[in-house]
């Protein structure tokens with residue numbers, strides 16, 4: 391079984407596309423990326439290393455029905471994780487947002503997922519510098535860093551591949567650790 395579980399929410403497909411690219415770059419250790427509206431908590435908890443991706447919708451909201459999505463997504467799935475024990479697991483987050491269109495709520499959803507899981511026992515890796523982005527406020531920033539990789543389809547899609555490569559390099563020691571111990 392793959393050792394690294396990749397899960398995403400999406401409205402228009404950007405986060406899914408990135409999940410597929412990330413999976414391809416990781417190779418055989420990565421799971422087939424799964425939409426959170428087609429998975430279960432048990433599925434997610436069967437992996438020791440998790441890559442979780444989300445766009446921000448509405449005004450700084452998780453994707454899902456409230457934010458105007460056509461299907462359920464992180465908004466509906468995240469509460470199910472609230473009481474789960476993630477001890478021994480490692481989580482790396484990535485988020486999509488639009489820094490020009492939503493400078494006051496830039497990639498907030500990634501911050502919401504982080505806030506929900508930060509006390510779950512999991513270790514977080516893959517924090518990402520805020521340099522190179524222009525925005526006013528983001529719930530996804532902690533101690534001057536983003537809590538995960540940030541991708542901006544509207545304004546910086548030319549940087550996706552380079553950013554993903556750098557980020558995977560950054561989290562690869564933690565991924566290898568799980569490969570060895572699994």
Ligand SMILES: Cc1cc2nc3c(=O)[nH]c(=O)nc-3n(C[C@H](O)[C@H](O)[C@H](O)COP(=O)(O)O)c2cc1C
Nearest residue numbers: 401402403404405445446448450487488492496497
């Ligand atoms: C209605 C709507 C609301 C959005 N709200 C935000 C927001 O609050 N903050 C942000 O950073 N990006 C926001 N975005 C930008 C999306 O996060 C961005 O388009 C993303 O690439 C969508 O990813 P997806 O294709 O996986 O759904 C919004 C986009 C739309 C269409």
